[in-house]
Amino acid sequence: MQRLPSSLRGTNRAxxxxxxxSTRTYATQPAASAHSAVNYAHQLRTLEQLxxxxxxxxxxxxxxxxxxxxxxxxxEWNLEKIQRGHSILELRPDRxxxxxxxxxxxxxxxxxxxxxxxxxxxTVHSDHxxxxxxxxxxxxxxxxxxxxxxxxxxxSASKKYGIGFWKPGSGIIHTVIFxxxxxxxxxxxxTDSHTPNAGGLGMLGIGVGxxxxxxxxxxxxxxxxxxxxxxxxxxxQLQGWTSTKDIICKLAGLLSVSGGKGRVIEFFGPGTQTLxxxxxxxxxxxxxxxxxxxxxxxxxxxMGRYLQATGRADSAERIEAxxxxxxxxxxxxxxxxxxxxxxxxxLTSLEPHVNGPYTPDLAHPISKLKDAVAGQxxxxxxxxxxxxxxxxxxxxxxxxxxQIVSQARAAGITKFKTPFMVSPGSERIRATAEAxxxxxxxxxxxxxxxxxSCGPCVGSWDRKDVAKKQKNSVISSFNRNFIGRHxxxxxxxxxxxxxxxxTAFAYGGRLDFNPLTDxxxxxxxxxxxxxxxxxxxxTRFESGQDLFQPPSSDGGAEAVAIHPDSERLQLxxxxxxxxxxxxxxxxxxxxxxxxxxxxHISPAxxxxxxRGHLENISNNMLTTATNAFLPADDPQLLGHTxxxxxxxxxxxxxxxRNLKQRGVRWCIVGDHNYGEGSSREHAxxxxxxxxxVAVIARSFARIHETNLKKQGMLPLTFEDPATxxxxxxxxxxxxxxxxxxxxVPHSQVVMRVTPREGQAxxxxxxxxxxxxxxxxxxxxxxxxxxxxxxxx
Numbered sequence: 001m002q003r004l005p006s007s008l009r010g011t012n013r014a015x016x017x018x019x020x021x022s023t024r025t026y027a028t029q030p031a032a033s034a035h036s037a038v039n040y041a042h043q044l045r046t047l048e049q050l051x052x053x054x055x056x057x058x059x060x061x062x063x064x065x066x067x068x069x070x071x072x073x074x075x076e077w078n079l080e081k082i083q084r085g086h087s088i089l090e091l092r093p094d095r096x097x098x099x100x101x102x103x104x105x106x107x108x109x110x111x112x113x114x115x116x117x118x119x120x121x122x123t124v125h126s127d128h129x130x131x132x133x134x135x136x137x138x139x140x141x142x143x144x145x146x147x148x149x150x151x152x153x154x155x156s157a158s159k160k161y162g163i164g165f166w167k168p169g170s171g172i173i174h175t176v177i178f179x180x181x182x183x184x185x186x187x188x189x190x191t192d193s194h195t196p197n198a199g200g201l202g203m204l205g206i207g208v209g210x211x212x213x214x215x216x217x218x219x220x221x222x223x224x225x226x227x228x229x230x231x232x233x234x235x236x237q238l239q240g241w242t243s244t245k246d247i248i249c250k251l252a253g254l255l256s257v258s259g260g261k262g263r264v265i266e267f268f269g270p271g272t273q274t275l276x277x278x279x280x281x282x283x284x285x286x287x288x289x290x291x292x293x294x295x296x297x298x299x300x301x302x303m304g305r306y307l308q309a310t311g312r313a314d315s316a317e318r319i320e321a322x323x324x325x326x327x328x329x330x331x332x333x334x335x336x337x338x339x340x341x342x343x344x345x346x347l348t349s350l351e352p353h354v355n356g357p358y359t360p361d362l363a364h365p366i367s368k369l370k371d372a373v374a375g376q377x378x379x380x381x382x383x384x385x386x387x388x389x390x391x392x393x394x395x396x397x398x399x400x401x402x403q404i405v406s407q408a409r410a411a412g413i414t415k416f417k418t419p420f421m422v423s424p425g426s427e428r429i430r431a432t433a434e435a436x437x438x439x440x441x442x443x444x445x446x447x448x449x450x451x452x453s454c455g456p457c458v459g460s461w462d463r464k465d466v467a468k469k470q471k472n473s474v475i476s477s478f479n480r481n482f483i484g485r486h487x488x489x490x491x492x493x494x495x496x497x498x499x500x501x502x503t504a505f506a507y508g509g510r511l512d513f514n515p516l517t518d519x520x521x522x523x524x525x526x527x528x529x530x531x532x533x534x535x536x537x538x539t540r541f542e543s544g545q546d547l548f549q550p551p552s553s554d555g556g557a558e559a560v561a562i563h564p565d566s567e568r569l570q571l572x573x574x575x576x577x578x579x580x581x582x583x584x585x586x587x588x589x590x591x592x593x594x595x596x597x598x599x600h601i602s603p604a605x606x607x608x609x610x611r612g613h614l615e616n617i618s619n620n621m622l623t624t625a626t627n628a629f630l631p632a633d634d635p636q637l638l639g640h641t642x643x644x645x646x647x648x649x650x651x652x653x654x655x656x657r658n659l660k661q662r663g664v665r666w667c668i669v670g671d672h673n674y675g676e677g678s679s680r681e682h683a684x685x686x687x688x689x690x691x692x693v694a695v696i697a698r699s700f701a702r703i704h705e706t707n708l709k710k711q712g713m714l715p716l717t718f719e720d721p722a723t724x725x726x727x728x729x730x731x732x733x734x735x736x737x738x739x740x741x742x743x744v745p746h747s748q749v750v751m752r753v754t755p756r757e758g759q760a761x762x763x764x765x766x767x768x769x770x771x772x773x774x775x776x777x778x779x780x781x782x783x784x785x786x787x788x789x790x791x792x
Contacts, residue, residue, distance in 0.1 A: 038094055038186045040324050043067035047328075050077045057332030059339065060296055061229045061264040064204040067328065068092055068187045070221050084228045084340065085262055088770050090221035094186040095121045096213050099173040100147075100154060101128035101458075101604070102191035102680060104612030106210035107157045108572050109783055110217055116556065117162035119219030123181065124154050125166045125173035129608050132421070132455035133462035136430075139451050140169050149568055150612060152561040155549060160558035162551045170547035171426025171452040174198070174390040177205075178281055179310050179428055184299050184319060185328050189216055193288040193679040193703060194390050194479060199296040200281025201303050202329050204264075206294045207703055209681035211710035211782050220786060223772070227293045228263045230255075231339035234271025236348030241366070241516055241531040243400075244279040245392060245477065245498035247345065248286040249353035253363025254343065258673040260292030261702050263340070267297045268331055271347045276536040277306035278394035285391045286479045289360040291676060291701055299329035302536065309537050310428075352516070356481045356495035357473070359595065366501070366514055373512040378493050383465065383472040385416070385506035387499045388423025388450065389457035392477035395429050395538050397499040398422065402438045403532035404503040405445045411527040413520060415446045417509035419465070423450040431544030456486045459605035463487040469635055475505050482597050482677060484624055488605045490635050500532050569612040574787075575688060575712050577780040582665060582693050583714065583735035585754070587644040589659070589666040589692070590652055591727055593628035596670055597677035598704060600625045602686055604678075611682065614689050621686040622652040622668075629729040644730060653690065660691030669727050670697030675704025684711045688781075694735060696751065696765060698724050709773050710782040714738060716749055719764040723751075726763070730756040735765070740778065745770050 046067045047058070056079065058066075068091045069077050075090065082089075096118070098106050103124040110118070129150065130143040144151070151168065158165035166176055173190065174197035182188070184202030188195060191213050198205035206224070216222045232251070238244070251265070265287050272280075280297045287295035304316040319325055336342065351365040357378060364372050373380060387393070387401050401422065408414075422442055424430035430452050433439045439449050454460060457478040466472050466489065473493040474486065481494035495511065504515035507529070519526035552558070562569045592600075603620050610617035623639035630637045642648070643655045645662070659666050668687065674697035675683060684707035687695065694714035698721040708715040714735070718724055736750040737743060749765040769777070779785035 038183050040185060040322070040328060043185065044327060046071060050079050052078055054079050057335040057338065059229050059231070059266055059335045060268075060298055060329070060331040061204070061227070061266050061294075063328055063331070064185060064187060064296065065089065065091070065226075068094070082226050084226045087226040089224045089226050091187065091224060093120060093189045093216050093222055094183070095181055095188040096216050097122070097173055097177055097181070097188060097190040097195065098124050098210070098213060099128050099192055100124065100126045100150065101608050101611045102210055103154055104150060104569065105614075105681060105685070106191055106213050107154070107161075108612065109210055109214045110161065111157070111560065112572050112574070112783065113214065113218055113787060115218055118217040120216050121164075122217055123164040123166060123177070124158055125176055126151060126154070126168040126170065127172045127453045128458050128460060130168060130451050130453040130455065131460050131462050132423075132450045132453075135448055136451040143168050147609070149561075149563065149566060150609075153569055153612065156558060156561045158549065159552045160555035160560055162555060164551045165549040167547040167549065168453070169427055169451060169545070171428070172390045172393065172454055174281075174285060175393060175425035175429070178278070179426060183315060184303060185324070189213060189222060191679055193677065194285045196287050196292065196295040197281050197285040197390060199284030199294060200277050200279070201306065202297060202299045204294050204296055205284070207288060207679045209679055209684065209703055209707035209710060211681060212706065214783065215786070218786065224293070225262065228340040229338070230260070230263050230265050231336055231342045232265060232267050233269035233336070233342060233344050234267055234347055235269055235344070236271055236346045237274045238347045238350065241352045241500065242347070242350050243352070243498040243500065244275060244282045245286070246350055246353045247347075248283045248289070249355045249363055249497070250345065250350060251343070252286070252290050252355060252361040253353070255290045255361070257289060257359060257361045257676055258291045258699070258701070260287065260290035263292055265290070265292050265295040266331070266339070268336065271345070272297055273300050274347070275300070276302045276396060276534065278396055279534070281394075282391055286360070289479055291673070293702065298331060299325050305537060309541060352498065352501055354475070354495050354497040354501065357493035358481060358483050360479065360481055360496060366516060370512045370514060378511060379471050379473040380511050381473070382418040382475055382505060382509055382511055384421065384474040385418045385502050386421045386456055386474065386476040386478070387502050388421070388425070388455060389476070389478040390425065390454070391479040392499045393423055393425030393429065395432055396534050396536055397477065398424060398429070398433050398438050399535045400500045400532040401503040402441050404500060404507070404529060405441055407529055408507055408520075408527070409445065412523040413507060413527065416506040418506045420445070420447045420503070420506045421450055421456070422447050423455050424452045426452050427544035427547055428541050431542035432538050435542050436538060459486060459488060459603070460608065461487050463489070466492075473511050475502055475511070477502050480677065482595070482599050484603070485599055488603070490624065490638065504529050567613060567616060568609055570614060572614065574784050575780040577784065578712070578778045580739055583738050586665050586667040586693055586733045587659060588727070588729070588731050588733060589656055589668055590622060590625065590641040591628040591669040591729070592622070592671055592674070593626045593632065594671055595676070596625050596674050598675055598680050598683040599677055601675065601683035602680055614685055617682055618686040618689050619653050621656065621690060625652070642729065656687070656690040656692070665691060665693045667694040667696060667733055668692065669724065670695055671724065672698045674698070674700050676701040679703045681707045681711070684708045684713060688713050696733070705768065709769065709776055712777055712779075712781040714767075714777065716765040716767050719748070719766055723763045726761070727753065728755055743767070743769065743774055743777070
């Protein structure tokens with residue numbers, strides 16, 4: 001368990017504010033565990049084999065993805081024949097990562113596969129379940145008590161199957177990966193949508209569902225539709241209050257939450273060489289909020305400095321010793337002609353941004369925020385300011401917050417006006433920030449220092465300062481700000497920005513405060529804060545506590561801890577195979593209106609404790625979704641639907657369970673970008689478990705669409721999005737063209753709608769299945785198919 005060693009309290013090492021291009025040498029910190037090895041020679045051979053003499057320059061995305069193609073067996077790859085947006089790539093990731101809220105279900109699926117150990121280096125990270133309330137030490141003690149059963153399961157399963165286990169307090173999954181396991185040129189998949197964080201170190205990271213992770217852990221090929229590539233050319237250099245957070249906030253405003261679907265965001269241009277590694281990770285991390293497959297930066301000197309500072313100087317030396325940097329870790333000259341889209345971004349003129357509320361793509365340049373606030377019914381007084389999350393909890397982020405605090409104290413302002421909370425990204429960062437006096441300085445100003453975990457960003461916040469459904473505004477350095485995301489309160493207006501702006505807002509106390517132009521009253525007169533200077537790395541990283549359980553070499557005799565009467569863990573039973581006629585005369589469970597993220601489909605917060613128990617967590621299905629047939633302005637009706645048989649108004653999962661008990665199959669109709677946000681596969685498992693057959697939407701988010709397929713559900717889209725408007729309450733839906741031999745790649749499905757009154761009508765639907773995925777549907781799930789074929 002994480003502790004704050006008394007020997008570190010009050011210690012204050014001198015600060016040396018570094019420019020990004022500092023030539024200073026850093027004391028190295030031994031890596032907590034052996035990091036992933038990558039075989040650059042093999043990757044380069046794969047690329048040469050792929051090119052087959054082609055002289056076409058490759059983007060960095062293509063290099064990193066295509067160099068991980070599986071070339072064994074009868075597989076033959078040809079660069080000129082790979083079609084972005086269409087071709088199915090079979091890949092071998094270098095590493096798999098899961099956090100505690102997704103690892104339970106992923107491991108339960110892996111256990112049911114019957115394999116002795118994982119085939120790919122895998123780690124599990126304890127970061128989501130820790131509830132933030134009183135501060136680091138007390139919150140960690142509470143977590144170890146409340147979640148002991150889950151932690152014991154994760155620890156024992158990790159020992160048995162050769163998985164590394166990072167214990168509570170070790171840090172947030174993406175930060176720990178970045179510090180210990182990320183390798184330039186590698187490919188990592190993780191059961192969290194913010195896995196692209198690794199792109200800040202030149203490693204391609206892709207968020208997936210648990211079933212996808214199990215494929216890779218089992219040694220099976222991991223499949224991905226060849227993504228398109230959006231090139232973002234960076235020129236100039238960040239100025240004043242502008243930070244790398246503003247790069248991605250700006251892009252979110254330009255591209256929207258779905259603009260990156262099926263695309264990798266690849267940065268290039270001279271501006272990339274002016275940024276620190278963790279700063280680039282911030283951009284890559286939050287690229288999930290535009291729906292991108294991944295995000296990547298070319299290798300830079302800053303990445304080499306970070307590798308050295310975190311005990312991986314050998315990796316940096318290996319890259320520089322050969323020609324790996326130019327041949328594999330940067331795009332080929334001339335490859336910008338092969339981007340599907342190019343966005344130009346001048347860092348020098350880029351303005352600080354504040355995005356929100358309720359969606360991360362509602363972008364406000366700071367100069368226009370005051371007018372936006374005046375024109376809306378948003379609470380102006382800020383109820384909380386928070387620095388942390390996997391997006392912004394680096395040493396540099398915390399030190400920028402400290403610099404603002406130092407300025408305020410020097411001006412006679414001793415305390416924050418708005419309650420302020422801060423979460424270090426890892427135990428290493430916590431120990432270093434403690435040793436350097438950063439955390440103590442923040443505490444002295446009134447900050448509450450939370451554990452090195454996700455906390456309020458993912459809804460793990462035991463909040464007591466506002467009543468449920470009381471309107472209030474919060475501002476944070478987080479990545480996501482969906483309705484009810486932080487505190488399960490649909491009336492909380494959440495805004496995201498950089499750590500330095502969050503800290504300044506904590507002194508301003510109001511959403512219409514502009515630290516670039518507005519002053520703060522103090523005993524010494526009005527004070528205008530100055531922008532902090534980024535310190536890329538500390539003098540040296542402290543070790544902190546060793547909270548890593550390394551993979552065992554032989555866990556065959558290890559018993560996995562699952563209590564038979566547990567309310568939190570439940571062994572999985574295989575879903576039944578497809579039954580002919582399953583999609584005929586389905587009842588319409590709910591027609592969802594507007595934004596429906598995986599947080600709406602399977603809310604987090606208090607539900608985290610049931611993530612390993614499918615029966616229990618299914619009681620949260622769609623409980624915060626908006627029903628198109630009910631008044632949208634009544635929060636009491638969120639997550640409710642009318643029973644299609646009894647006409648009773650009930651919560652959605654209650655109706656779904658009753659229909660399942662009656663043997664009645666049902667479907668869901670969704671709006672645009674259905675299932676955006678988190679990668680949580682519970683949003684696909686729950687409707688499958690409760691008897692759902694299909695989800696028909698205007699469009700889907702990438703990960704959720706794949707998750708539905710993996711669990712044996714039918715994700716279908718309207719050929720004409722306007723068909724959504726014709727669906728009425730009480731309609732019964734039948735699908736024609738989904739049976740054996742009918743559903744094939746590129747075929748269409750006919751939806752026949754039978755209203756309670758009036759004539760039946762038909763409309764065409766599309767699907768994105770390829771032949772291998774159709775086999776998942778027939779088997780009942782991808783896992784059923786693996787067990788019945790490849791693993792037999």
